[in-house]
Every structure is written in C-alpha cells, then in structure tokens.
Amino acid sequence: MAYDGILLGMGNPLLDISAVVDEGFLERYDVKLNNAILAEEKHLPMYDELATKYDVEYIAGGATQNSIRVAQWMLQIPGATSYIGCVGKDKFGEVMKKSSHAAGVNVQYDEDETAPTGTCAVCVVGGERSLIANLSAANCYKVEHLEKPENWALVEKAKYIYIAGFFLTVSPASIQLVSEHAAATNKVFSMNLSAPFICEFFREAQEKAMPYVDFLFGNETEARTFSKVHGWETDDVPEIALKISQLPKVSSTRKRIAVITQGADPVVVAEDGKVSLFPVILLPKEKLVDTNGAGDAFVGGFLSQLIQEKPIEECVRAGCYAANVIIQRSGCTYPEKPDFH
Template identity: 85%
Template sequence: MAYEGILLGMGNPLLDISAVVDEDFLKKYGIKLNDAILAEDKHLPMYEEMTKKYEVEYIAGGATQNSIRVAQWMLQIPGATSYMGCIGKDKFGEEMKKNSKLAGVNVHYYEDGTAPTGTCAVCVVGGERSLVANLSAANCYKSEHLKKPENWALVEKAKYFYVAGFFLTVSPESIQLVAEHAAAKNNVFMMNLSAPFICEFFRDVQEKALPYMDYVFGNETEARTFSKVHGWETDNVEEVALKISQWPKASGTHKRITVITQGADPVVVAEDGKVKKFPVILLPKEKLVDTNGAGDAFVGGFLSQLVQEKPIEECVRAGCYAANVIIQRSGCTYPEKPSFN
C-alpha cells in the first residue's frame, strides 16, 4: 500500500508558549483549569507576562498539527502525512516550518503578510493544562489556498482526512469542500469536537459538517456539552457517544464511529448501536508532566493505525500509547522513535 500523503490534516497552526504557572496567574486572567478558549482583549498581555515571569518553551502546536505530527512519528514513514493552515511571515512562522520539516510532515502553509503567526498560551498547573489561543494569522486561512492545484493535489492524494473542530471558527468552507470530496471518493473524513465553546457557539457549522464525519473524536466534557446543546438531557458519556454515532450520514459507505476519551477513565467507542470501553495506560501522578496535547496525541496514535487499516482495538491501543508518552513530557513532544509494537 502506498502511504505517501495518505493522511491530510487542516487546522490552526499555533506556536505553543508553554509554562508552569500558578493559580494566581490563572485567576488574574480569568482562566479555568482544563479549558480551551480563544483569547479576548483582556488576555493579550498574558503572553508577554508569561515570557517575562516564567520559564517558557516554544513548541509547534495547534490541535490538528499536533495530531498529524504524532501520527507521522508513530508511522515512521517520511511524507505519509500532509498539513495545511495559515501562518504569518515572521520568526514564529519560520520556527513552525522548521519544526514541521523535522517532524517529517509535508506542510503547505498559507503565509499571510498582514498578521503574526498564531500563538497559544499553555498554562500548566499541577500537570493540568489550560489553553488560551490567539489565532492571529491562523484565522486568515482562505479556501482559495486549498483550491490551488498544488494544494488540492494533497486532497486528491489523501485517503484519510482529519480536522480539529477549532478550524470551524476559521474556514468552514474549506472543511465542507474536503468533506464533500471525501464522501464522493469513499474516503474517510474525521473531526474532533475540540472544545465546549465549539459545540455551543459554532453549532450550525458543526452540524453542517457532522453528516460527513466518519469518525468523531472528543473528550467527556465536550461530549456532555454537545448533549446539553442538543437538548438530549443526558450526561452519560456512553449514551452521548451512541447518539452522535447515530446522527444521519451524508454517505452510506462508512458507518460513523464515535471515540470519546475520559482522562484516566476508559476510552468510549460507539459503533453499530453498541458501546465498547477500553482502559487507558495508568500513569503514577509523579510521572505526569503535563496533559497538554494528550487528546491530540491520542488521535495521532489512533490515526497511525487506522491508515494501516488495523482493527479499532489496535487504533485505541496506539492512541493510549501515544497519549501516555506525551503526558510524561512537556508539551506535545515525543522521543525520536516510538516503542509501540
């Protein structure tokens, strides 16, 4: 099987500015633990403050890009994955390009001259992370870039497509183009619920894309928010996963499978009207460095096996392995080679 360009991701490339902060810092900027939000005006000074006050690390991030990098790392096949998103023409953008090349991902960034490369403050307290994303250039992605022959060629080549829900805030038109292409070609299109605010405030575009989703990923908080928004009156993650999997589909080629992670609790997989649960690899508290990128890494590990047409059990096992590696390191980073077999 030819693996070149088999998996394509689209999303918001952000440079993670990661630091261990304190409770007071979170309070000062009104940040909740374990949340992911878009920066408002009140948050803008925090990026500067973080770099002055704490020891920060810069890591190429953004949810989709994290998942694609992890999938690429797990696959160990150069150029198996591609990625598109928008960066600025600045040093952070250059950093991002360098980072992706090293990771072996074939990136086709849209470079915007008017806005700086997007950043994401990763505030870590007691191993738990909170994300505040300042999209900047990431917000400027245009479907015109996707339609260019050299970029659309990546779409034509791919058999699997993954987009984080965050991209719904930027270019729903691009998502729709790729989703419809995937359905027409019997390819596999996948999305992530990504954050409670996406389910709440971007409900319409999310619902428009949902019929095309062959896999829906998310965590327990996002699943419960999705349920609340749709008036399902259940907090039971298994029930919610099942209901999402039974949402009508645009193409009948693939059934929809819902995969919900729950931190240290078992992964919930809903398909064919049934729910299966898979235990995660438990990690002693003292080994936990930070949970940033854990969900993205899970998806990356999962996708690395899915594109090889492995059974769902293997996909989940690889997802749990990748997440376990990532949470023992700072940010969404990994050792040179995976030890997954």
C-alpha cells in the same frame, strides 16, 4: 500500500508558549484550569508576561498539527502525512515550518502578510493545563489557498483526512469542500469536537459538517456539552457517544464511529449500535508532567493505525500509548522513536 501523503490534516497552526504558572496567574487573567478558549482583549498581556517572567518553551502546536505530527512519529514513514493551515510571514512561522519538516510532515502553509503567526498560551498548574489561543494569522486561512492546484493535490492524494473542530471558527468553507470530496471519493473523513465552546457557539457550522464525519473524536466534557446543546438530557458518556454515532450521515458506505476519551477512565467507542469500553494506560501522578496535547496525541496514535487498516481496538491501543508518552513530557513532544508494538 502506498503511504505517500495518505493522511492530511487541516487546522490552525499555533506556536505553543508553554510554562508552569501559579493559581494567581490564572486568576489574574480569569482562566479556568483544563479549559480551551480563544483569547479576548483581557488575555492579550498574558503572552508578554509569560515570555518575560516565566521559563517558557516554544513548541509547534495547534490541535490538528499536533495529531498529524504524532501520527507521523508513530508511522516513521517520511512524507506519509501532510498539513495545511495559515501562519504569518515571520520568525515564528519559520520556526514552525522548520520543526514540522524535521518531523517528516509535508506542511503547506498559507503565509499571511497582515497578521503574525498564531500563538497559544499553555498554562500548566500541577500537571493540568489551560489553553488560551490567539489565532492571529491562523484565523486568516482562505479557501482560495486550498483550491490552488498544488494544495488541492494533497487533498486528492490523501485517503484519510482529519480536521479538529477549532477550524470551524476559521474556514467552514474549506471543511465543506474537503468533506464533500471525501464523501464523493469514499475517503475517510474525521473531526473532533475540540472544545465545549465549539459545540455551544459554532453549533451551526458543526451540524453542517457532521453528516460527512466517519470518525468523531472528543473528550467527556465536550461530549456532555454536545448533549446539552442538542437537548438530549443525558450526561451518560456511552449513551451520548451512541447518539452521536447514529446522527444522519451523507455516505452510507461506512457507519460513523464516535470515540470519546475520559482522562484516566476507559475510552468509549460507539459503532453500529454498540458501545465498547477500552481501558487506558494508568500513570502514577508523580510521572505526569503535563496533559497538554494528550487528546491530540490520542487522535494521532489512533490515526496512525487506522490508515494501516488495523482493527479499532489496535487504533485505541495506539492512541492510549501516544497519549501516555505525551503526558510524561512537556508539551506535545515525543522521543525520537516510538516503542509501540
């Protein structure tokens, strides 16, 4: 099987500015733990404060880019993955490009001259994280970049495409173009619920994309928000996963599979009218460094096996393995080689 460019991701490339902070810092900027939000005016001074007063790490991030990097790491086949998104024409953009190429991902960034590269403040307290994304250039992605022959060639080459829900806030037109292509050519198209605010405030764009989605990922909080928004009146995660899997679908060649993670509780997989639960690898509290990127890593691990046409239980096992590695390290980083067998 040819793996060259088999998996394509599209999303918001962000440089993670990661630091361990205290409760006071979160209170000062009105930030809740274990949440993902877009930066508002009141959050903007936070980035400077992190960089000057805390011990920060800069890590290439953004949800989709994290998943693609983890899939690439699990595969250990250079060039198996590609990624499209928008960065600024600046130092942070260069840092990200270097880091992605070093990881073996073929990145094709749209370089915007008017906005700086997007950043994400990763505030870690007691191993739990909160994400505040300042999209900047990531918000400037244009469908015209996707339509350029050299970039569209990546879409045509890919057999599996993954886009986190965060990209719905930036370029629904790009998602529509790619999802329609996937349905027409029988490719596997996957998305992620990504955050409660996406389900609440970008419901229309999400509903437009959903009929094209073959694999839908999310966590229990996002699933419950999705249920609430759709008036399903249930908080039961297996029931919600089942309902999501049964939403209308454009292509009938494969049934939708919903995969919902629940932290330390079992992973819920709903397909073809049935729900399966898969235990995760439990980690002693003292080994937890930070949960940033755990969900992204799960998706990356899952996709690394899916593109090899492994059964769902193997995909889940690889997802759990990758997430377990990532939460024992700072940010979405990993050792040189995986020891997944």
